[in-house]
Amino acid sequence: MSPPTVVWFRKDLRLADNEALFAAASRDGPVIPLYIFDEGVGGRPPGAASRWWLDKSLRSLAEDLNRLGAPLVLRRGGAAEVLKRLVAESGAKAVYWNRLYDQASIVRDTRIKADLNAGGVEALSFAGGMLNEPWTVKTGSGTPYRVFTPYWRAARVRIDMCGPAPVVKKLRANPAPLASDPIDAWALHPRAPDWSGGFAGWRPGETGALDALKTFLGSRLNAYQDERNRPDRSGTSRLSPHLHFGEISPRQIVDVIRRDEERSGAPTAGSEAFLREIGWRDFNYQLLFHASDMEHSPLNPIFGGFPWRQDRRALAAWQSGRTGYPIVDAGMRELWTTGWMHNRVRMIVASFLVKHLLLDWQLGERWFWDTLVDADLANNVAGWQWVAGSGADAAPYFRVFNPVLQGEKFDPDGVYVRRWVPELATAPSRFIHQPWRAPTAVLAACGIRLGVSYPEPIVDHAEARTRALAAYERIR
Numbered sequence: 001m002s003p004p005t006v007v008w009f010r011k012d013l014r015l016a017d018n019e020a021l022f023a024a025a026s027r028d029g030p031v032i033p034l035y036i037f038d039e040g041v042g043g044r045p046p047g048a049a050s051r052w053w054l055d056k057s058l059r060s061l062a063e064d065l066n067r068l069g070a071p072l073v074l075r076r077g078g079a080a081e082v083l084k085r086l087v088a089e090s091g092a093k094a095v096y097w098n099r100l101y102d103q104a105s106i107v108r109d110t111r112i113k114a115d116l117n118a119g120g121v122e123a124l125s126f127a128g129g130m131l132n133e134p135w136t137v138k139t140g141s142g143t144p145y146r147v148f149t150p151y152w153r154a155a156r157v158r159i160d161m162c163g164p165a166p167v168v169k170k171l172r173a174n175p176a177p178l179a180s181d182p183i184d185a186w187a188l189h190p191r192a193p194d195w196s197g198g199f200a201g202w203r204p205g206e207t208g209a210l211d212a213l214k215t216f217l218g219s220r221l222n223a224y225q226d227e228r229n230r231p232d233r234s235g236t237s238r239l240s241p242h243l244h245f246g247e248i249s250p251r252q253i254v255d256v257i258r259r260d261e262e263r264s265g266a267p268t269a270g271s272e273a274f275l276r277e278i279g280w281r282d283f284n285y286q287l288l289f290h291a292s293d294m295e296h297s298p299l300n301p302i303f304g305g306f307p308w309r310q311d312r313r314a315l316a317a318w319q320s321g322r323t324g325y326p327i328v329d330a331g332m333r334e335l336w337t338t339g340w341m342h343n344r345v346r347m348i349v350a351s352f353l354v355k356h357l358l359l360d361w362q363l364g365e366r367w368f369w370d371t372l373v374d375a376d377l378a379n380n381v382a383g384w385q386w387v388a389g390s391g392a393d394a395a396p397y398f399r400v401f402n403p404v405l406q407g408e409k410f411d412p413d414g415v416y417v418r419r420w421v422p423e424l425a426t427a428p429s430r431f432i433h434q435p436w437r438a439p440t441a442v443l444a445a446c447g448i449r450l451g452v453s454y455p456e457p458i459v460d461h462a463e464a465r466t467r468a469l470a471a472y473e474r475i476r
């Protein structure tokens, strides 16, 4: 029998549209699916919420692979070492994987590829989880795009050309069983305390991802363009953690939408708006690919000298959802409880941190990293820099969101705030986004005691705005 091929799973925890797995399955010999829990080199270690997701997603992948006939091998340690050992143990002559696009992973993978090749092992990488790989969409002068609209115009025409890889139906297992860590030994699921009760609504894994897509297309896609900014409604797909872990690929999403459109005869406004958001994901990936230091430094260098404040109490109030601004607090509590936050509210809370509190965007980015189930280096860093005004195609710094007006516009009846800030559940709608404006008698009738049951605003909006604009003037 031909020697085995190792398939190294990373952010592609799926069987469908998996080029590396498909290529390995098309060879003659056995396939050894491998996942390495590598907390050392090669990107940031996952945050606590991501570890929770990874635990469930790997269990699901292991079940799916068992059904195809090849058990998933779990190993912990430095990727280069683990691969070297597994190749020696199994006699594998090839290692395949799907590409990642952040600098740390690229450096690690390039070294591993060279080492494997030098040892006579074929190391091949395949297109990973983007619609267009970062080097494929360039301006007329050959430089990467820094502005989304022209980027998407150029990228959009290419996406219809790339269909998903065929589904793998069967795998030949390695004849000798290989040692695999029990996943419980990795302690990815939180214990003492287990704070993950609010994550129960998620279904990590490929089946959960496909079901989430189906539900979204069946009931929400048509209204997506109108509803996507409303945190009080379920208007978005909630596919972000599934996409981050590669339980579904953007190419599969395009393919399903395209087939739906063929059936119904025409593209809908909803599907174009949705594809555009998937396009933002690609855009952010190519930004990080071309500007790897944007994880730590502002893309716009003038922000390097921004006079950020140091204020631990303000940071703690923001993190725990106790700023006194209901829409901000609702978002931060939704994040803590469920590991996810609506995009509109991500923009509001991020703006509040960097502009109202004048705290460094990197503090917020790190908090999101630890608490989001969809924490994703490119999207998180680009999202924060966009809000902070220092990113590509960013919101101008001087445009300071008013959290009261944002709340009134996107959560007009306060449904979202009431859900996540139960202290305010009984407040009349006209005061739900600014309870400090309610007459004392109204608050008393609702059982709300500002400064006791719910905080007073930690900053005054008008003063905070003036302070933020003055800080911006110092670097402009």
Ligand SMILES: Cc1cc2nc3c(=O)[nH]c(=O)nc-3n(C[C@H](O)[C@H](O)[C@H](O)COP(=O)(O)OP(=O)(O)OC[C@H]3O[C@@H](n4cnc5c(N)ncnc54)[C@H](O)[C@@H]3O)c2cc1C
Residues within 6 Å of the ligand: 228, 236, 237, 238, 239, 240, 241, 243, 244, 277, 278, 279, 280, 281, 284, 341, 342, 343, 344, 346, 347, 350, 368, 372, 374, 375, 376, 377, 379, 380, 381, 383, 384, 387
């Ligand atoms: C400060 C900040 C931090 C963010 N951090 C992350 C992060 O760590 N991980 C992450 O996946 N997204 C991040 N986003 C982008 C966005 O908020 C989420 O992708 C979106 O809320 C996920 O919900 P959904 O899957 O229902 O989105 P949908 O509206 O259904 O969109 C479908 C998919 O498109 C992509 N997408 C949508 N909006 C954006 C966007 N603005 N930028 C990039 N991709 C987008 C996502 O993959 C999403 O799953 C951040 C945004 C901001 C403002």
